[in-house]
Amino acid sequence: MSEIELMIDGKEIVAERGQTVLEVASENGIDIPTHCYKKPYEPAGFCRICVVEVQTSGGKPELQTACTYPAQEGLEVKTNTERVKKSRKLTAELMLARCPDSEAVKELAEEVGVKKTRFSKKNKDCTLCGLCVRACKTVSGDNIITFVGRGPDRKLITPFELSPEECKGCGACAEVCPTKVIEMVEIEEVEEK
Ligand code: SF4
Ligand code: FES
CATH class of the missing domain: 3.10.20.740 (Ubiquitin-like (UB roll))
Structure with missing residues (x-):
């Protein structure tokens, strides 16, 4: 370089x-x-x-x-x-x-x-920093977590709303979240449903 x-x-x-x-x-x-x-x-x-x-x-x-x-x-x-x-x-x-x-x-x-x-x-609780989206995409190779909407209505679709097959509960999103709004316990609960 x-x-x-x-x-x-x-x-x-x-x-x-x-x-x-x-x-x-x-x-x-x-x-x-x-x-x-x-x-x-x-x-x-x-x-x-x-x-x-x-x-x-x-x-x-x-x-x-x-x-x-x-x-x-x-x-x-x-x-x-x-x-x-x-x-x-x-x-x-x-x-x-x-x-x-x-x-x-x-x-x-x-x-x-x-x-x-x-x-x-x-x-x-969420600053919409997007780190969880990028971490999830990097680790899973998929767009499991994503933003929807624009401007003030923009929101994040979190693992809590995912079907168990899509979210493997790897925890990359929770680990990277600066505000710690994503908790692994909630991801595990989704997996068990
Ligand atoms: S990493 Fe945390 S603060 Fe950033 S968008 Fe995701 S949930 Fe929100
Ligand atoms: S825009 Fe650079 S750290 Fe957020």
């Missing part, structure tokens, strides 16, 4: 072509908050908490999700500008409004300087 040079927070960094900005930053000790990304699953860019400012040569600085944005030759990345901080705070407030009781969400919000939300609370 060929090497590229880019700049992150004023530091010149050599990376491998094909890496994401998040991977390069993390390898170089630069912390970027994440929620919907977890190795080894493919990044999806759903939650937007990992936004950074990127500028290609000749281009304007723009906000991009570090977990999906490819590191490239000559790229300038800033992970902690006022614009970045404002965007992450807004994302955290929206997440906190959706899942106000989730410890993972509260911790993430605090990490970006948010303690409360000005938006109305939805009292959900």
Whole structure:
């Protein structure tokens, strides 16, 4: 794999072509908050908490999700500008409004300087991060868990609604879920029906 040079927070960094900005930053000790990304699953860019400012040569600085944005030759990345901080705070407030009781969400919000939300609370347990969908697809090779609907009506069809033949109860979804809303006991109960 060929090497590229880019700049992150004023530091010149050599990376491998094909890496994401998040991977390069993390390898170089630069912390970027994440929620919907977890190795080894493919990044999806759903939650937007990992936004950074990127500028290609000749281009304007723009906000991009570090977990999906490819590191490239000559790229300038800033992970902690006022614009970045404002965007992450807004994302955290929206997440906190959706899942106000989730410890993972509260911790993430605090990490970006948010303690409360000005938006109305939805009292959900699931942030719609999609990790369970990707984990299930990776492990089972099938689309057993999936999202249905769009926008505010978007929801997840969880293992609790599956027929026993489809869900093998491997637990990959429960293991990866940041809010721990999927419990193995419920999957086992479905299997026994
Ligand atoms: S159930 Fe958990 S892993 Fe799945 S989308 Fe919701 S928060 Fe993410
Ligand atoms: S961690 Fe990058 S968009 Fe969620």
